[in-house]
Amino acid sequence: MRYLTAGESHGPCLTAIVDGVPAGLKISESQINTDLARRQSGYGRGGRQRIERDTVEVTSGVRFGRTLGTPIALVVRNRDWENWTDRMAAFGDAPSDLVREVTPRPGHADLVGALKTDTSDCRNILERASARETAARVAAAGIAREFLADLGVEVFSYVTSIGGASFDEDDALMNAPDYKPLAIETSEVRCPDEQATEAMKAEIDRAKDAGESLGGTFRVVVTGLVPGVGGYASAGDRLTSRLGAALFSIPAIKGVEFGMGFEAARRSGSEVHDPIALDKKVGFVRASNNAGGLEGGMTTGMPLIVSAAMKPIPTLMTPLETVNLDTLEVEEASKERSDTCAVPACAVVAESEVAFVLAEAYLEKFGRDNMADIKAAVKAYRQRLRTMAR
Numbered sequence: 469m470r471y472l473t474a475g476e477s478h479g480p481c482l483t484a485i486v487d488g489v490p491a492g493l494k495i496s497e498s499q500i501n502t503d504l505a506r507r508q509s510g511y512g513r514g515g516r517q518r519i520e521r522d523t524v525e526v527t528s529g530v531r532f533g534r535t536l537g538t539p540i541a542l543v544v545r546n547r548d549w550e551n552w553t554d555r556m557a558a559f560g561d562a563p564s565d566l567v568r569e570v571t572p573r574p575g576h577a578d579l580v581g582a583l584k585t586d587t588s589d590c591r592n593i594l595e596r597a598s599a600r601e602t603a604a605r606v607a608a609a610g611i612a613r614e615f616l617a618d619l620g621v622e623v624f625s626y627v628t629s630i631g632g633a634s635f636d637e638d639d640a641l642m643n644a645p646d647y648k649p650l651a652i653e654t655s656e657v658r659c660p661d662e663q664a665t666e667a668m669k670a671e672i673d674r675a676k677d678a679g680e681s682l683g684g685t686f687r688v689v690v691t692g693l694v695p696g697v698g699g700y701a702s703a704g705d706r707l708t709s710r711l712g713a714a715l716f717s718i719p720a721i722k723g724v725e726f727g728m729g730f731e732a733a734r735r736s737g738s739e740v741h742d743p744i745a746l747d748k749k750v751g752f753v754r755a756s757n758n759a760g761g762l763e764g765g766m767t768t769g770m771p772l773i774v775s776a777a778m779k780p781i782p783t784l785m786t787p788l789e790t791v792n793l794d795t796l797e798v799e800e801a802s803k804e805r806s807d808t809c810a811v812p813a814c815a816v817v818a819e820s821e822v823a824f825v826l827a828e829a830y831l832e833k834f835g836r837d838n839m840a841d842i843k844a845a846v847k848a849y850r851q852r853l854r855t856m857a858r
């Protein structure tokens with residue numbers, strides 16, 4: 469299962485095509501819309517989110533709520549397009565009063581994109597480098613999420629820090645096989661702790677007042693996985709590398725850690741590796757989950773736990789210096805309307821990327837044609853694992 473997106477931030481719409489989806493998968497438009505709304509939410513988002521009300525239109529590949537096994541096309545309209553029809557027109561001449569973006573923002577794709585593509589109007593770059601594109605990814609990943617959910621696999625995320633405010637998680641929870649923290653969706657920053665939520669919001673308020681921006685960290689957790697998804701035989705099989713690449717494809721992600729992450733490098737082996745035990749009902753189990761549910765590039769059957777770090781938003785209302793691409797004078801970087809902090813939204817995008825990687829890995833292992841055969845293959849596999857443990 470793979471996806472491709474198209475669309476500019478202020479163009480008419482974003483489009484995604486998802487290929488390789490098995491037939492017979494039930495798709496819920498409202499579930500995709502819920503995920504799109506989750507991606508739009510979060511304390512610290514800017515004015516654009518007050519304009520957009522993202523909803524999906526499915527224009528191919530689904531009939532009477534079930535997939536046909538053919539490419540699925542999804543469209544998310546940009547409501548802001550009506551304010552940009554002349555400045556973003558596909559054809560005709562540029563308006564005579566067009567303001568070109570010639571003061572690239574440090575930290576964004578503006579300067580390097582302009583150098584690379586031989587333009588001095590950074591709008592040609594930022595329209596697509598904008599994380600507006602991630603709305604299309606979340607819509608597309610709705611298909612992957614439905615597929616995983618049908619096999620008992622759930623993907624969720626929560627924020628662990630914003631700026632200097634952090635949520636310090638209980639280790640016991642992270643090591644539990646049925647791990648799920650509470651009250652994520654009710655927190656304005658997707659943090660399961662009320663006090664930490666308030667501290668994170670206060671950080672965002674302070675940053676906004678100072679014309680600053682913030683980044684942070686979040687965690688994506690996946691439960692209900694069978695062991696042995698992914699592979700160890702070749703570099704491209706390893707889920708570690710595939711998940712890492714998928715997460716690093718999200719704008720502003722600068723770090724990814726699995727399970728205990730970098731901390732493992734400071735501990736000795738016996739403190740890090742997860743002892744193996746036998747449970748007569750389910751088969752081989754683990755006493756802990758420091759590996760974050762991955763060994764040898766494959767799922768262990770414990771929850772997949774992956775953390776990521778998002779850098780601060782590049783657009784600053786108190787801008788850094790830049791060089792004007794027309795005059796070559798030093799000036800302030802441009803101040804586009806912008807988010808102050810988008811860590812909660814980014815966590816939802818990360819859920820989507822993780823769901824895609826896992827859906828594809830499940831299809832590799834259990835077949836690709838239709839849901840009935842895939843479900844039967846998963847059931848038979850679980851049964852074999854139970855038999856092995858007896």
Ligand SMILES: Cc1cc2nc3c(=O)[nH]c(=O)nc-3n(C[C@H](O)[C@H](O)[C@H](O)COP(=O)(O)O)c2cc1C
Nearest residue numbers: 576577597599719720781782783806807810813814
């Ligand atoms: C959900 C989300 C929202 C974002 N919102 C903004 C924003 O409003 N303003 C901005 O300058 N950057 C924003 N970014 C970050 C930029 O898109 C990103 O820094 C830029 O594309 C450069 O890529 P890089 O940070 O990976 O180098 C956002 C990123 C995400 C994931």
Ligand SMILES: C=C(O[C@@H]1CC(C(=O)O)=C[C@@H](OP(=O)(O)O)[C@H]1O)C(=O)O
Nearest residue numbers: 477516597598599600603804805806807
């Ligand atoms: C529009 C969204 O986020 C945008 C991400 C973004 C950026 O530079 O990444 C810049 C801002 O938008 P614009 O493209 O209008 O400058 C954000 O509002 C969205 O997430 O839906």
